[in-house]
Amino acid sequence: MTVATVAFPSMQSIPVRLNHSSYDILVGAGVAVEVEKHLSQAGLCEPFLVISQPRILNAVGKGLKKKFAVESIPDGERAKSLTTVSRLLDRMVKLNLTRQSTVIAFGGGVVGDVAGFVASIYMRGISVVQIPTTLLAQVDSSIGGKTGVNHRAAKNLIGTFHQPRLVLSDPLVLETLPDREYASGLYEALKYGVIRDPALFEEFERNTSMLRNRDPEAVERLVARCAAIKADVVMSDEKESGLRRILNFGHTVGHGLEAAARYQRIKHGEAVGYGMVAAARIGRALDKIENHDVRRIENAIASIGRLPLLNGVRSKDVLGAIQHDKKVRDGAIHFVLPRAIGQVEVTPDVPFEMVREVVKGILNDGKRLFRTG
Ligand SMILES: NC(=O)c1ccc[n+]([C@@H]2O[C@H](COP(=O)([O-])OP(=O)(O)OC[C@H]3O[C@@H](n4cnc5c(N)ncnc54)[C@H](O)[C@@H]3O)[C@@H](O)[C@H]2O)c1
Ligand SMILES: [Zn+2]
Missing domain, CATH: 3.40.50.1970 (Rossmann fold)
Incomplete structure (x- = not known):
């Protein structure tokens, strides 16, 4: 690269x-x-x-x-x-x-x-x-x-x-770009920090307000860095048979939330924000990542801005959508789980009961925790 x-x-x-x-x-x-x-x-x-x-x-x-x-x-x-x-x-x-x-x-x-x-x-x-x-x-x-x-x-x-x-x-x-659309992109950008780039993640921790205020230089640097990482991943796996799957970090539960809210109340990047929290918590439940790093991920997401409230989104619908996605597509739910900041693994071995618990927790928190504004 x-x-x-x-x-x-x-x-x-x-x-x-x-x-x-x-x-x-x-x-x-x-x-x-x-x-x-x-x-x-x-x-x-x-x-x-x-x-x-x-x-x-x-x-x-x-x-x-x-x-x-x-x-x-x-x-x-x-x-x-x-x-x-x-x-x-x-x-x-x-x-x-x-x-x-x-x-x-x-x-x-x-x-x-x-x-x-x-x-x-x-x-x-x-x-x-x-x-x-x-x-x-x-x-x-x-x-x-x-x-x-x-x-x-x-x-x-x-x-x-x-x-x-x-x-x-x-x-x-x-x-x-409306503020909410811009923030939605910031969640997706933060994803690259968690999957591949600790320095990018730290940029979010250190320069949140510059990024939130769309400082031109900071935005340009961010876009270039994320584009370079995406290009790098696509170059090694154009058709998503292996490495490219890491780009789906936060997307399994994220897609479930989007579908449960009928693609109306929650924007894609916001759903990925919640989905990254879910993946980090699943990683913690499976002892793959330290609690300290899970907290860093949650704080970085919360500092980007207020995620939309999840009132009225039912866990049954989120879990149903995750199962449906699995049936229509690959036949197994592949989770991308963080191991540390900048490092993830892809695994089909997550007990569904654990997904259920974590999704319920997220929906509960979504009534208050991530509403920081
Ligand atoms: N192909 C891929 O690899 C890939 C990856 C991620 C997401 N997606 C898809 O991307 C879609 C979401 O994209 P999005 O978040 O960009 O949403 P979007 O394309 O719906 O755009 C969001 C809103 O912003 C408005 N807008 C766009 N640019 C603007 C500007 N400069 N000024 C003012 N308004 C502007 C649009 O009219 C729209 O109302 C989803 O359908 C998702 O599936 C595809
Ligand atoms: Zn996405």
Whole structure:
């Protein structure tokens, strides 16, 4: 992993080298403004189609709207559907997009997943460039090539692996992001500290207020660091047959919470916040991690901001969703458990009774403990 670090303002280029594709993640203030230069340096040329959402286009997309054809999809998780895909494909046919065309995904994880998916199936696959506009998308979803939409049976059930040709992560576009969305990305970013990087974790402990206040330099450093870790993990396991699973730290219980709250009250990153607490407590119950480190993890999560209340979320629904996920997907629940700050292990051997206890504890705490504001 090579990351050139120069004083702010600067641009860092993080290479992702895979068997069948290679691309760069460019992180820096202004990279999204100079989009044409970066597209041409990546060997991409007209015609381009930008896929985004009205809210994002109004907030930070005026420049792009002047330069390219733009198509909007509705806001929210519900837009990750085959209906949206079908509408976009109609539009792409109407615009006569060819195999040489490039889709530009300008948005958060929802836009990135849908736009990546349509790019992967139109004419058996055309190029996609990701310009992530949420912190969560900059540190996670824009990198690694997972695309897809939801099915009523499960989230992200229909999808492909389709790597982008370029990722442009510009911290300036995050300025208009609502506070809750920004915090949601911080939880996902903290994940990288726990799974791989004690120094990153300590940055959260030391500089919480700089991160919370979106200090431009701190945000840029954070995005670059997380992107480099994700790139590194994806490079050693592109299709998630081994190491890449560590990125699911906090996601088993997290997904259960999201599903139990019907993807409405809890944001993805917030669910991962709770899910990381759950995984740390399971690790402690199995004697895999010291209590001191569990407390550090819980404190770091609480210091990011207030997690949403969990009143009304029923443990039966959370546990049911975890079981359902297991049935639909891998047949076993793989837990990513922390052993220390910066080190995790993946195990299918967690007694369900223990998961039940921990989930009940989290739901109980969710009525008060993590409501720090
Ligand atoms: N493909 C992957 O590897 C991967 C990884 C993690 C998450 N995901 C997916 O990502 C999705 C969640 O993504 P998300 O958290 O980015 O949510 P999101 O895409 O729904 O965006 C959150 C909200 O912020 C708004 N917004 C985005 N950028 C903005 C800006 N700059 N200014 C103002 N408003 C802005 C959006 O319109 C939306 O209302 C989930 O569907 C999840 O499954 C995918
Ligand atoms: Zn996630």
